[in-house]
Amino acid sequence: MTRDAISYFKDLHPLAELSNKEHKTQAYIVNALNALGIETQAPIGDTGVVGIIRGADPGPTVMFRADMDALPYHDDDKGLVAIHACGHDSHCAMLLATAHDLKSIVKKGTLKLVFQPGEENLTGALAMIRDGLIEDVDIAVGGHIRPLTDLAPGEMCSKLKHVACATVDIKLSGKTAHASRPHLGVNPLDVAASLIQNVNALRFNPQEAWSIKATRMQCEPGAKNSLAQWAVVSYDLRAETNPLLQDMLRRLYLMADTTALAFETRAHCDLIEECPASEYDPELVAMIEEEICSIVGPEGLKETAGGGGEDFHFYKTKKPSVRTAYFGVGVGATPGLHCRNMTFDTGYLKNGVALWKRIAARLLG
Ligand SMILES: [Zn+2]
Ligand SMILES: [Zn+2]
Structure with missing residues (x-):
């Protein structure tokens, strides 16, 4: 049975858990992947999950990465609470919504669907690397929803810059x-x-x-x-x-x-x-730009600076031969990421799902 990103998002949003404590989220993702008949590796990086899809023919190993953790806020009644104010629930939802179709898209090589914990405290990528995640990886791609100040709803960017x-x-x-x-x-x-x-x-x-x-x-x-x-x-x-x-x-x-x-x-x-800062592979970025144009038209492809740090880039600095890219999805998030009352239009998550499928088809189809 196929489910869309909004349906997964509705389940994941209330599960919000702090960095390195994503136990319920981990169990949910393992169950969701198993329900689709996808082989899983868990635990990895302590609270992470990897779904593995193998093509029939030899080819590269590609990883698609979603992060899993929420942010801590103080609530007068409940004390410390976890809230998905950076949209990582939507990243997991987009990847899960892609997974069913990927089984028929991937014809060669191996695709790893990486659900990484501990992004907000910059520990999760290193924990996944410690547990061997990138030993066989040739290409790593990440994605993040963007606030309204970066991208209008429906716009996308191909190389989110991180310092x-x-x-x-x-x-x-x-x-x-x-x-x-x-x-x-x-x-x-x-x-x-x-x-x-x-x-x-x-x-x-x-x-x-x-x-x-x-x-x-x-x-x-x-x-x-x-x-x-x-x-x-x-x-x-x-x-x-x-x-x-x-x-x-x-x-x-x-x-x-x-x-x-x-x-x-x-x-x-x-x-x-x-x-580390982002260091992207120009060919991979160019391919993603073509695919973004097919989804939202050339007018929907924008340059944007992004912002703070992202531990995704350890996948490059710890194994320099890995080719990386990282796209942004405009969903109209307001008032901004890391604001405890951050909301966005989930209707635009389908653009992220479409892009994941197209990248898979180009690299492993
Ligand atoms: Zn964040
Ligand atoms: Zn984030």
């Missing part, structure tokens, strides 16, 4: 002393203030988009008439390309070390989180 990002905590050691004798200690807040000024003076190529800024500062709690033992400055870094992010990290670490040294103390840099 590289990183979070770093820099712990600056101080030396406590009575505030009346500051010359006997090292004030870590002075070191932190200098560090922030010094990092703000770093310059990178203005032809590439980048930003680096302190977002949080903490210090040892205690008496206000004594110097603290330590301070921690947290940094958020964004870069258009992966080499630029690595250069920014190198310069940040160097500035932390030399600033601390100037105060005769030490800095300890801790890379808390890192996510």
Whole structure:
């Protein structure tokens, strides 16, 4: 029996679960794939699922990736609640709605329908890779619904741009002393203030988009008439390309070390989180553009910048031979992704389903 994306979406939306806790969603997807007679691999990446469709003839291994997790919000009555405010329920729904027809579309090679947990905290792709997901993969394709500010309903884009990002905590050691004798200690807040000024003076190529800024500062709690033992400055870094992010990290670490040294103390840099930028395969993108034009016409194909980080791009950086692409589906999401009251027109999910089928036909038909 074939079901459309809206029907799957209605089931998945209320199941909303936080990153790495997608147990009910995992069970639902396994059942849905089994009901279609599709071989499944689960658990993989802890709470992920892979559906496997094998063609009769030899060919490449392609993975289509949907993410599964919802976001945490505070509710006055219920406390912490999970809400599908990024549309990952719709991504699973589109892939499930595609699955039935893929069995007849795939004639060669292997198609992996990848339901990946933990996208929002950037852990899921790495967990899937740890469990062997991409060992045999040649091509990886992802997709995401877009807010109204990116794409009008019915429009689509072929290469959603994601920037590289990183979070770093820099712990600056101080030396406590009575505030009346500051010359006997090292004030870590002075070191932190200098560090922030010094990092703000770093310059990178203005032809590439980048930003680096302190977002949080903490210090040892205690008496206000004594110097603290330590301070921690947290940094958020964004870069258009992966080499630029690595250069920014190198310069940040160097500035932390030399600033601390100037105060005769030490800095300890801790890379808390890192996510690579998109690096797409031009041929694959061109093929997807042709197929988008067949679905929504050339006027429906748009360029859009997208936005923040996406852990999908670990599939490329951890195995550079993998060819990747990532499309966007305009569904009129408002007021925006990650808004707890985000809604969109589910009627446009059929465009995503149509595109998945056409990509499968081109690569494995
Ligand atoms: Zn998100
Ligand atoms: Zn998302």
